[in-house]
Amino acid sequence: xxxxxxxxxxxxxxxxxxxxxxxxxxxxxxxxxxxxxxxxxxxxxxxxxxxxxxxxxxxxxxxxxxxxxxxxxxxxxxxxxxxxxxxxxxxxxxxxxxxxxxxxxxxxxxxxxxxxxxxxxxxxxxxxxxxxxxxxxxxxxxxxxxxxxxxxxxxxxxxxxxxxxxxxxxxxxxxxxxxxxxxxxxxxxxxxxxxxxxxxxxxxxxxxxxxxxxxxxxxxxxxxxxxxxxxxxxxxxxxxxxxxxxxxxxxxxxxxxxxxxxxxxxxxxxxxxxxxxxxxxxxxxxxxxxxxxxxxxxxxxxxxxxxxxxxxxxxxxxxxxxxxxxxxxxxxxxxxxxxxxxxxxxxxxxxxxxxxxxxxxxxxxxxxxxxxxxxxxxxxxxxxxxxxxxxxxxxxxxxxxxxxxxxxxxxxxxxxxxxxxxxxxxxxxxxxxxxxxxxxxxxxxxxxxxxxxxxxxxxxxxxxxxxxxxxxxxxxxxxxxxxxxxxxxxxxxxxxxxxxxxxxxxxxxxxxxxxxxxxxxxxxxxxxxxxxxxxxxxxxxxxxxxxxxxxxxxxxxxxxxxxxxxxxxxxxxxxxxxxxxxxxxxxxxxxxxxxxxxxxxxxxxxxxxxxxxxxxxxxxxxxxxxxxxxxxxxxxxxxxxxxxxxxxxxxxxxxxxxxxxxxxxxxxxxxxxxxxxxxxxxxxxxxxxxxxxxxxxxxxxxxxxxxxxxxxxxxxxxx
Numbered sequence: 001x002x003x004x005x006x007x008x009x010x011x012x013x014x015x016x017x018x019x020x021x022x023x024x025x026x027x028x029x030x031x032x033x034x035x036x037x038x039x040x041x042x043x044x045x046x047x048x049x050x051x052x053x054x055x056x057x058x059x060x061x062x063x064x065x066x067x068x069x070x071x072x073x074x075x076x077x078x079x080x081x082x083x084x085x086x087x088x089x090x091x092x093x094x095x096x097x098x099x100x101x102x103x104x105x106x107x108x109x110x111x112x113x114x115x116x117x118x119x120x121x122x123x124x125x126x127x128x129x130x131x132x133x134x135x136x137x138x139x140x141x142x143x144x145x146x147x148x149x150x151x152x153x154x155x156x157x158x159x160x161x162x163x164x165x166x167x168x169x170x171x172x173x174x175x176x177x178x179x180x181x182x183x184x185x186x187x188x189x190x191x192x193x194x195x196x197x198x199x200x201x202x203x204x205x206x207x208x209x210x211x212x213x214x215x216x217x218x219x220x221x222x223x224x225x226x227x228x229x230x231x232x233x234x235x236x237x238x239x240x241x242x243x244x245x246x247x248x249x250x251x252x253x254x255x256x257x258x259x260x261x262x263x264x265x266x267x268x269x270x271x272x273x274x275x276x277x278x279x280x281x282x283x284x285x286x287x288x289x290x291x292x293x294x295x296x297x298x299x300x301x302x303x304x305x306x307x308x309x310x311x312x313x314x315x316x317x318x319x320x321x322x323x324x325x326x327x328x329x330x331x332x333x334x335x336x337x338x339x340x341x342x343x344x345x346x347x348x349x350x351x352x353x354x355x356x357x358x359x360x361x362x363x364x365x366x367x368x369x370x371x372x373x374x375x376x377x378x379x380x381x382x383x384x385x386x387x388x389x390x391x392x393x394x395x396x397x398x399x400x401x402x403x404x405x406x407x408x409x410x411x412x413x414x415x416x417x418x419x420x421x422x423x424x425x426x427x428x429x430x431x432x433x434x435x436x437x438x439x440x441x442x443x444x445x446x447x448x449x450x451x452x453x454x455x456x457x458x459x460x461x462x463x464x465x466x467x468x469x470x471x472x473x474x475x476x477x478x479x480x481x482x483x484x485x486x487x488x489x490x491x492x493x494x495x496x497x498x499x500x501x502x503x504x505x506x507x508x509x510x511x512x513x514x515x516x517x518x519x520x521x522x523x524x525x526x527x528x529x530x531x532x533x534x535x536x537x538x539x540x541x542x543x544x545x546x547x548x549x550x551x552x553x554x555x556x557x558x559x560x561x562x563x564x565x566x567x568x569x570x571x572x573x574x575x576x577x578x579x580x581x582x583x584x585x586x587x588x589x590x591x592x593x594x595x596x597x598x599x600x601x602x603x604x605x606x607x608x609x610x611x612x613x614x615x616x617x618x619x620x621x622x623x624x625x626x627x628x629x630x631x632x633x634x635x636x637x638x639x640x641x642x643x644x645x646x647x648x649x650x651x652x653x654x655x656x657x658x659x660x661x662x663x664x665x666x667x668x669x670x671x672x673x674x675x676x677x678x679x680x681x682x683x684x685x686x687x688x689x690x691x692x693x694x695x696x697x698x699x700x701x702x703x704x705x706x707x708x709x710x711x712x713x714x715x716x717x718x719x
Contacts, residue, residue: 004125004126005123005124005125005126006057006078006080006081006082006083006123006124006125006126007121007122007123008057008059008121008122008123008124009120009121010036010040010042010044011042012042014056015042015044015045015056016044016045016056016057016058016059017044017045017046017047017056017057017058017059018032018033018036018044018045018046018047018058018059018061019046019047019048019049019058019059019060019061020046020047020048020061021060021061021062021063022062022063024063024089024090024093025061025062025063025090025093026048027090028061028085028087028090028093028094028097029046029061030046031094031097032044032059032061032085032097032100032101033046035097035101035106035116038116039104039106039116039117039118039119040119040120041120057081057082057083058081058082058083059082059083059084059085059100060082060083060084060085061085061086061093061096061097062084062085062086062087062093063086063087063088063089063090063093064086064087064088065088065089067086068086068087068088068092068131069088070088071088071133071134071137072088072091072092072095072133072134072137072156073088073092073131073132073133073134074086074087074088074092074093074095074096074099074131074132075087075096075129075130075131075132076096076099076100076128076130076132077128077129077130078124078125078126078127078128078129079126079127080126080127083100083124085097085100091153094153095132095153095156096132098153098154098155098156099132100124103124104117104119104122105117105119107407107408107411108150108151108154108155109384109388109408109411109412110144110145110151110384110387110388111144111145111147111148111150111151112145113384113412115411134156134395134396135359135363135394135395135396135397135398136362136363136367136368136369136370136394137368137369138158138163138334138368138369138370138371139156139157139158139369139370139372139391139394139395140157140158140159140160140163140370140371140372141155141157141372141374141387141390141391141394142160142371142372142373142374142375142376143374143375143376143383143386143387143390144375144376144377144378144379144383144387145384145387146159146387147377155388155391155392155395156391156395157391160371162225163225163226163227164225164226164227164228164229164275165218165219165221165222165225165227165228166218166222166228166229166230167229168229168231168277169229169231169232169233169234169277170229170230170231171199171200171230171231171232171233172198172233173214174210174211174214174215174230175187175188175200175207175210175211175214177197180210181195181197184206186201186204187200187201187204187206187207187210188200188201188239189201189237189238189239189240189241189244190239190240190241190244191237191238191239191240191703192240192700192703192704192705194700194703196237198233198235198237199232199233199235199237199238199239200239200261201239201241201244202238202239202244202247202257202258202260202261203239203241203243203244203247203257203260203261207261208261208264208265211230211265212265212268215228215230215265215268215269215272216269219269219272226273227273227274227275227296228272228273228274228275229274229275229276229277230262230265230274230275230276231275231276231277231279231298232258232276232277232279232280232281232282235280235704236280236281236704236705237704238254238257238258238281238282239254239257244257247260250287250288251286251287251288251289252284252285252286252287252288253281253282253284253286254281254282255278255281255282255283255284255285255286256286256287256289258276258282258286259276259286259289259291259295260289262274262276262291262292262295263289263290263291263292263295266292266294266295267292269294270294271294272294273294273296273332274294274295274296275295275296275297275298275334276295276296276297276298277297277298277300277336278297278298278299278300278326279298279300279302279336280300280302283299283300283301283322284322284325285322285325285326285328285329285330286329289329290329291329291330293331293332295330295332296330296332296334296369297326297330297332297333297334298334298335298336298369298371299323299326299333299334299335299336299367300335300336301319301335301336301337301338302338302440303439304319304338304439305437305438305439306338306339306349306351306354306438306439306440307350307351307354307431307432307435307436307437307438308354308438309353309354309357309358309361310354310357310358310361311357311361312357320365323365324365327365327366332368332369333365333366333367333368334367334368334369334370334371335362335367335369335370335371336370336371336373337358337362337370337371337372337373338373338440339351339355339372339373339374339386339390340373340374340375340380340381340386340440341381341440341441341442342440342441342540342541343440343441343442343443343540343541343542344442344443344444344490344494344539344540345375345378345380345381345536345538345539345540345541346380346381346486346487346490346536346539347381347443347444347452347487347490347491347494348381348382348427348451348452348460348487348488348491349381349438350424350427350428350430350431350438350451351438352385352386352389352401352405352424352428353428353432355389355390355393355401356393356397356399356401359393359394359397360397360398363397370394372390372394374386374387374390378536378537378538379483379534379535379536380536381487382424382484382487384408384412384480385405385408385409385412385424388404388408389401389404389405389408392404405421405424406421409421409424412480413467413471413477413480413481414471414474414477415470415471415474415477416467416470416471416477416481419463419464419466419467419470420463420467420481420484422463423460423463423464423467423484426456426459426460426463427451427460430450430451430453430456431450431451433450433451434447434449434450434451434453435450436450436451443494443600444490444491444494444495445494445495445498445583445600445601446580446583446600448495448498452491452495454495454503454504457488457491457492457495460488461488464481464484464485464488467481467484468481468482468485482530483530483534486527486530486531486534486536489523489527490527490539493506493520493523493524493527493553494601496520497553497556497593497601497602498583498584498601498602500561500591500592500593500602501514501561501591501592501593502591506520506556506557507561507593512563513563514561514563514592515561516557516558516561520557521554521557524550524553524554525550527546527550528546528547528549528550531546532546532547552596552597552598555596556596559594560593560594560595560596560602561592561593561594562592562593562594562715562717563592564592564715564717564718564719565620565621565622565718565719566589566590566615566622566716566717566718567590567591567592568620569590569615569616569617569618569620569718570615570616570618571586571587571589571590571613571614571615571616571716572586572613572614572615572616573586573612573613573614574612574613574614574689575606575609575610575611575612577604577605577606577611578605578606578607581599581600581603581604581605581712582604582605584602584604586613588602588603588604588714589604589613589627589713589714589715589716590715590716591715592715593715594628594714594715594717595628595630595672595712595714595715596672597670597672599630599632599635599637599712602714602715603630603712603713603714604712604713604714605637605710605711605712605713606692606694606710606711607708607709607710608694608708608709608710609694610691610692610693610694611640611690611691611692611694611711611713612689612690612691612692613689613690613713613716614687614688614689615687615688615689615690615716615718616686616687617682617683617685617686617687617688619683620682620683620718621683622682622683622718622719623678623679623680623681623682623683623719624676624677624678624679624680624717624718624719625645625676625677625678625680625682625688625690625716625717625718626674626675626676626677626678626716626717626719627674627675627690627713627714627715627716627717628672628673628674628675628713628714628715629672629673629675629692629711629712629713630671630672630712630713630714631667631670631671631672631673632670632671633666633667633668633701633702634668635710636698636702636704636707636708636709636710637709637710637711637712638664638694638695638709638710638711639661639664639671639673640661640692640693640694640711641660641661641664641693641694641695641696642658642659642660642661642692642693643657643658643659643660643675643690643691643692643693644657644658644689644690644691644693645657645658645677645680645688645689645690645691646688646689646691647682647684647685647687647688647689648685648686648687648688648689649684649685649686653689654685656677656680657677657680659675659677664695664699666699666701682718690716692711692713694708694709694710694711695709697709
């Protein structure tokens with residue numbers, strides 16, 4: 001076997017020559033030399049002529065777009081003496097360099113963390129010839145280290161922030177509501193009977209002219225951009241005027257008028273690649289329309305179970321049918337993939353096992369390009385492994401994900417790697433065992449009975465504790481383990497808020513009352529400090545900072561625990577709340593814990609119906625009833641329009657108190673309002689009923705199809 005390989009030792013007098021075949025390869029030669037010189041004692045030599053030093057082994061670099069084409073492919077080959085790296089341009093030549101270096105043990109784990117082996121010799125097969133082709137023509141990964149050009153080059157990644165002249169949701173950039181809405185409301189969508197600035201009228205020729213002119217300006221200002229986005233805003237609003245309605249009916253839905261509109265613009269810029277999002281109301285493929293060949297559709301599947309591979313999910317038929325529909329109407333299908341938990345960046349999100357199978361499915365279904373959304377510049381849960389593994393898979397879907405994972409963990413976590421691997425494997429095993437539907441807007445509280453149960457958390461804690469012990473004398477590895485610890489701390493804090501006075505809660509009995517557990521205050525302080533040290537400036541897509549998180553947590557600790565008579569009485573729902581906002585059942589209204597700014601914690605919610613709760617008095621002596629309601633109009637949560645308190649006696653309900661809210665006004669601030677009904681002899685009644693009446697309909701400024709006004713109430717306190 002040794003005779004079938006080249007042996008490159010690069011000793012003095014017998015140097016390996018790096019050859020630049022032309023001026024386009026000269027910079028790449030310097031890149032290769034820089035890495036190899038760090039690995040070998042003797043520096044490598046660069047020359048510009050293949051014939052010089054004819055007997056010395058050579059690594060010959062060449063740019064040749066004729067033999068490879070204009071895609072991201074490259075060639076690595078050898079003969080009996082030399083290795084040849086051939087790229088279609090300087091970038092793909094660098095791809096070839098980094099691929100060769102990886103075969104010799106070089107690694108780039110993050111933008112700042114690389115591994116350079118110490119070598120005396122490298123080997124390479126003789127008479128080898130392979131063309132490396134990507135599984136997808138476009139591969140953008142939105143993770144922290146992808147902001148670094150060298151990291152992107154090493155992992156063969158594109159970068160949307162450079163490649164798009166205009167990116168993402170863009171209607172608001174192309175037609176300014178501030179400029180046009182008052183004077184020309186007909187430029188904007190007629191939605192639910194009113195003009196709405198969140199979208200445009202797709203059949204208005206003046207809108208086509210304005211967008212076309214704006215596009216011409218943007219294209220001229222961005223001559224090197226590859227794509228230009230004409231896409232709906234991030235909202236479910238579309239035009240229902242008579243003309244658009246006809247188009248929508250003809251072409252299968254709101255996506256129909258969108259592509260009618262896009263075609264009119266695309267024909268004016270035939271050499272420009274125009275992208276648009278198949279998103280929310282435009283998710284399905286249009287019918288009876290031919291999409292112009294320079295329109296690229298970016299398919300955005302938001303509502304998916306990320307805990308299972310698509311092909312292993314039982315209810316995947318609709319998803320696969322949608323895929324097939326898109327393949328029949330467009331030549332250029334791209335996909336926007338979501339790979340993290342956007343509501344809780346630090347919370348464990350065990351979806352690693354789905355990556356290979358899902359991207360193989362995408363490739364099989366003719367997806368040509370990918371935008372894989374992660375934490376952006378936030379260093380979220382296991383982001384280093386996520387970005388590394390995803391980069392390998394989206395370049396080549398046949399990548400051995402298990403081998404790559406093990407290789408990364410061994411290099412990045414050193415002696416602690418086996419424990420980190422057990423931790424990750426255990427997360428996945430517990431996720432699969434619990435069969436938790438894993439979506440991108442979930443929380444550690446919703447996973448408390450599956451992969452983040454108290455028992456599972458104890459297992460993770462033991463593994464990370466062992467990793468901390470093993471790595472304590474290695475500051476670099478110890479810091480990386482500390483970051484893993486932050487994920488467990490975050491889950492513990494979130495669940496402690498939910499459990500409240502119960503086991504695993506943040507409060508403990510202290511004499512006749514409850515107070516926050518002493519050790520938790522210091523842990524939350526350390527958590528905030530460690531987040532800041534790691535540069536974790538946001539904990540969620542909503543922008544919650546570690547400082548604000550700590551402030552809110554401490555507020556809850558000091559103000560949100562109460563003792564009251566109702567904790568020992570029976571509460572009953574006369575109208576059933578929404579399951580996702582009723583995690584504690586009736587106990588959520590009588591467990592002694594009030595809600596705060598996170599509507600997922602200690603709030604109970606109803607959509608579009610009265611919230612009615614019955615309290616069995618059991619002769620308890622109380623004359624005060626109080627609770628809080630939440631207003632968060634952005635999430636369609638409104639204060640009740642009316643509150644009615646009734647008492648039941650002698651087989652009859654009697655109205656004891658009625659209160660109406662003032663006229664509803666537009667307000668996007670987060671508001672908690674306290675209601676108190678006192679000086680009422682509740683003990684005179686067998687049962688008390690609390691009735692919250694919602695707004696009859698959504699206000700004009702938040703009107704959306706299939707949305708209803710929501711009510712949220714926290715603890716009903718009896719004193």
